[in-house]
Amino acid sequence: xxxxxxxxxxxxxxxxxxxxxxxxxxxxxxxxxxxxxxxxxxxxxxxxxxxxxxxxxxxxxxxxxxxxxxxxxxxxxxxxxxxxxxxxxxxxxxxxxxxxxxxxxxxxxxxx
Amino acid sequence: xxxxxxxxxxxxxxxxxxxxxxxxxxxxxxxxxxxxxxxxxxxxxxxxxxxxxxxxxxxxxxxxxxxxxxxxxxxxxxxxxxxxxxxxxxxxxxxxxxxxxxxxxxxxxxxxxxx
Numbered sequence: 424x425x426x427x428x429x430x431x432x433x434x435x436x437x438x439x440x441x442x443x444x445x446x447x448x449x450x451x452x453x454x455x456x457x458x459x460x461x462x463x464x465x466x467x468x469x470x471x472x473x474x475x476x477x478x479x480x481x482x483x484x485x486x487x488x489x490x491x492x493x494x495x496x497x498x499x500x501x502x503x504x505x506x507x508x509x510x511x512x513x514x515x516x517x518x519x520x521x522x523x524x525x526x527x528x529x530x531x532x533x534x535x
Numbered sequence: 536x537x538x539x540x541x542x543x544x545x546x547x548x549x550x551x552x553x554x555x556x557x558x559x560x561x562x563x564x565x566x567x568x569x570x571x572x573x574x575x576x577x578x579x580x581x582x583x584x585x586x587x588x589x590x591x592x593x594x595x596x597x598x599x600x601x602x603x604x605x606x607x608x609x610x611x612x613x614x615x616x617x618x619x620x621x622x623x624x625x626x627x628x629x630x631x632x633x634x635x636x637x638x639x640x641x642x643x644x645x646x647x648x649x650x
Contacts, residue, residue, distance in 0.1 A: 457638065466539075466625050466641025467578070508576060525570075525578040 445511030
């Protein structure tokens with residue numbers, strides 16, 4: 424079974440760049456890496472997705488090394504509203520069906 | 536209009552009861568999911584349906600039975616509720632194709648409390 428590992432929590436001051444790394448050693452060849460953001464009492468919300476190298480959108484960047492065994496979500500110049508839990512998701516084959524394994528999530532606290 | 540809607544938002548019930556949670560999506564997606572998020576915030580996939588067919592069935596007690604009357608709906612029925620079933624249950628949907636790639640859209644969650 425594929426598993427992901429993320430730091431449990433991180434603190435950052437407003438305006439700083441935050442990097443959250445997810446380890447996924449058993450990632451399969453066809454799997455994509457997807458990051459979600461979750462605020463309290465809400466469902467997760469898509470942030471960014473990638474397969475390899477670097478992906479950037481208006482919200483974040485995603486860095487994936489050549490071996491794809493980890494990925495780093497980069498949030499530029501965080502604000503208080505970025506305080507949330509961030510989940511790393513990869514698909515992995517298992518028992519005849521694809522399993523979606525969310526990481527345990529990283530709780531990001533942005534400090535004024 | 537809400538893309539993925541779940542009802543009810545809160546559900547408080549006694550042990551041993553049977554309850555259902557409904558989910559509907561108006562995004563025209565082919566794939567729907569149920570997740571369970573426990574008190575430690577771990578988010579675990581339970582089931583996934585693609586065009587009304589079960590494609591993911593994690594190690595979940597058989598007291599949990601998903602039902603998909605059409606591809607826009609995926610309901611979750613739980614028999615003989617136990618204390619350990621207390622959690623937030625999220626429904627999600629995605630466009631279809633490669634499950635590993637598709638972006639999921641989540642509902643707001645149903646907070647189930649078993650007393």
